[in-house]
Amino acid sequence: MSTHSEVRDSLDDLLKKGWDVDPLIQDVTLGKVRDMADRTVMVSSVVFHIPYIESESRYVLWKCHWPDCTNCCERQGRLPLTSDDLITIGSGLKYSKTSEFIAAETLTSTWSIQDQAGSAMTSINLKRSDTETADDDGTRIPCRFLGGDGACTLHPGRPGVCYLYPFMTWLENERGFPRIHATFQFTGDCPGFYLGGSIDEMRGVLDEYAAIIADYNMAHARTAREGFGASSAG
Template identity: 50%
Template sequence: MHDNNLVKDALDLLARKWKIDQKLYDFQTGKYEGAVSDTSVNVGGITFHIPTLSKDGLYILWKCLWPDCHNCCERQGRLPLTKDDIGRIAKKVGYSSKAEFVRNETTISSWQEQEAFGNVITTLSMLSLKRKKDEKPAEDGMPLRCRFLDDEGYCGIHPDKPGVCWLYPFASWIEVDGMGHPAVHATFQFTGDCPGFYLDGSIDSMMPVLREYSTKIYNYNMAVSRTTRESYGFVNFVDLRKS
């Protein structure tokens, strides 16, 4: 869950360049007055939670507007690295030693995430790629222009960029179902930085995107599991429905 004032500031900045639907603006800033429900859709084994403006009969959907937009790279809050990211990016930016890469190019991030419906709080601590050469730990979570973004809107370390860059604006987590099996869930994170959200009376237009992202989200969660299992990072879930 994001601070509504910060989201409002980010959306107001975004609105200088992009037209933001008033209902989407109100929803993201916590001002939407109608009921919001959760529509669950299972695609490729991932349970996607789609926020739904019930009174208006509208789903909140998303598509990426790159290359016309690269706002998530302009206002990147942090770049947590999985173990796989560390090996890949160290090589990409010219290090033969992972330890040296970690020492020079990363900082430690620690943050809490609450998914869109407020049920699961996840606390994570991971190594993060510095978004600017002299990034300080106190800047963790503050929007910064990523040093790898070039003037044309391309990422200088694509396709080796961190897993989180492939995922935005989705947030995902693992829950254990009634049978004791882990299941991956995903929803949107609303930071106010993405102009790609839109409203539609049907989810159909977003199905190709959900199919594409189900693979990315599954792979990312497996990479995070390997990262925490091998003590490159720590993750803790609190399910408020069970406490």
């Protein structure tokens, strides 16, 4: 979870790079907007929580600026892998055994999750640089898989968590069944947020991400079942 000063630093870096971030979006990112409501919209199996600024009658919406922007790959804090990722990326990097891939290309860390309960997560993380050590966990460094053309050299086998950004997702118990929820994470690194009058403006994005988020939750649950990661309440 990013601290307030880390978000401030990330936002400053984004502005220095010349991205024109609406002042109100900057305030949202820094947690300064007090009259923000949580509006929900259900898309396929996912409940999206979209921030709504009451005094402005505006939603905070999002679209990706890639390939003009590669900022999330230039300032990567951690790349937790699902068990599916371990197999896909391990074989993509020519390891015949997943155990060899894990030993050479990953680090394990325990970190706090951005939720109300202060939960902790233990995950196997893809090294973002060849020289990364456990001390670098959570620090923002350029990812070694970012190609000169702005494309990810692992694509389409890049980590599930990279597909997810800038959304975060969690499960809630709904009458005995798990319900998938998702919202934005405001890390200060993404210039894609904008203000809009209707959630319908990003309907295509929500349709696309509902599938990505549902797949990620299934992969995440498999990862915990297979013992490659764990979460616990704080």
